Amino acid sequence: MIGIFGGTFDPIHYGHLRTALDVMQAVGLEQIRFIPLHGPVHRNPPQASPGVRLQMVEAAISGQDGFVADDRELKRAGPSYTVDTLLDLREAFPDQTLCLLMGMDAFSGFPNWYKPDEILELAHLIVMRRPGEDQLSLASQNLLSKDQGPDISMVNQQSAGVILLQTVTQLDISSTRIRSMLSQGNLPRYLLPEAVLELVVEQELYKN
Numbered sequence: 001m002i003g004i005f006g007g008t009f010d011p012i013h014y015g016h017l018r019t020a021l022d023v024m025q026a027v028g029l030e031q032i033r034f035i036p037l038h039g040p041v042h043r044n045p046p047q048a049s050p051g052v053r054l055q056m057v058e059a060a061i062s063g064q065d066g067f068v069a070d071d072r073e074l075k076r077a078g079p080s081y082t083v084d085t086l087l088d089l090r091e092a093f094p095d096q097t098l099c100l101l102m103g104m105d106a107f108s109g110f111p112n113w114y115k116p117d118e119i120l121e122l123a124h125l126i127v128m129r130r131p132g133e134d135q136l137s138l139a140s141q142n143l144l145s146k147d148q149g150p151d152i153s154m155v156n157q158q159s160a161g162v163i164l165l166q167t168v169t170q171l172d173i174s175s176t177r178i179r180s181m182l183s184q185g186n187l188p189r190y191l192l193p194e195a196v197l198e199l200v201v202e203q204e205l206y207k208n
C-alpha cells in the first residue's frame with residue numbers, strides 16, 4: 001500500500017512529517033510519496049519555486065525509511081489535477097493500493113475538487129484531524145457518513161473508496177505561520193527540520 005501526500009510544501013514542516021509517519025505506522029503503508037504541487041488548482045500560487053520546494057522536501061525526509069520525494073507533478077506543465085496524478089501512479093504501481101492523505105481542511109473542500117468520484121475509484125482517502133479544523137463542510141460530512149466509521153481493516157479489504165478519519169499527533173503548525181514569522185524576521189526554529197530551515201536561510205526565502 002502506497003500513501004500519497006500532495007501539498008504545496010511551502011515550506012514542508014513537522015505538521016506534515018509527524019502526521020505522515022503516524023498514518024504510515026497506523027495504516028501499515030509501505031511508503032509515502034510526498035508530491036509537491038506545481039500550481040495548486042484551489043489557492044494562491046506558492047512563494048518558493050517548484051525546484052526549491054522539492055529540495056526542501058528531499059532535505060526533510062532524508063534518512064526516513066519509506067518516505068519518498070516524488071516530482072511527477074512538477075514535471076507536468078501548469079496546475080495538475082489529483083485525479084491525473086492518481087491515474088499516473090496507478091500505471092506506475094499497478095499492483096499497489098493507493099491511499100491519498102489529506103488534512104481536514106483539504107477534505108472539507110474535497111467534494112468540489114475535479115472528479116472526486118473518480119478519485120474515490122482510484123484510491124482510499126485518509127483524512128488527518130488537524131488542530132482548529134474540526135468543522136467539515138456539509139458536502140464532506142455527507143461523504144463521510146456514507147461510510148460511517150470504517151475501521152482500518154477496510155482499507156486492506158477494499159482496493160479503493162474507503163474514507164478513513166485518522167487521529168494523528170496534533171501539531172498546530174502551518175506553512176502560512178512559518179512564512180509570516182520569516183517575513184517579520186523571526187526564525188521558525190523547532191517547527192520544521194533544521195535542514196529545511198538551513199535552506200530557507202541560505203536562499204533568503206519568505207522575507208517579504
Ligand code: ATP
Nearest residue numbers: 007008009015019102103106130171173174175176
Ligand atoms: P499553508 O499554510 O500555506 O496553507 P499548510 O501548512 O496547510 O500550508 P500544505 O502544503 O498546504 O501545508 O498542506 C498539504 C497537506 O497537509 C494538506 O492536506 C493539509 O491539510 C495537511 N497539513 C498541513 N499541516 C498539517 C498539520 N499541522 N496537521 C495535519 N495536516 C496538515
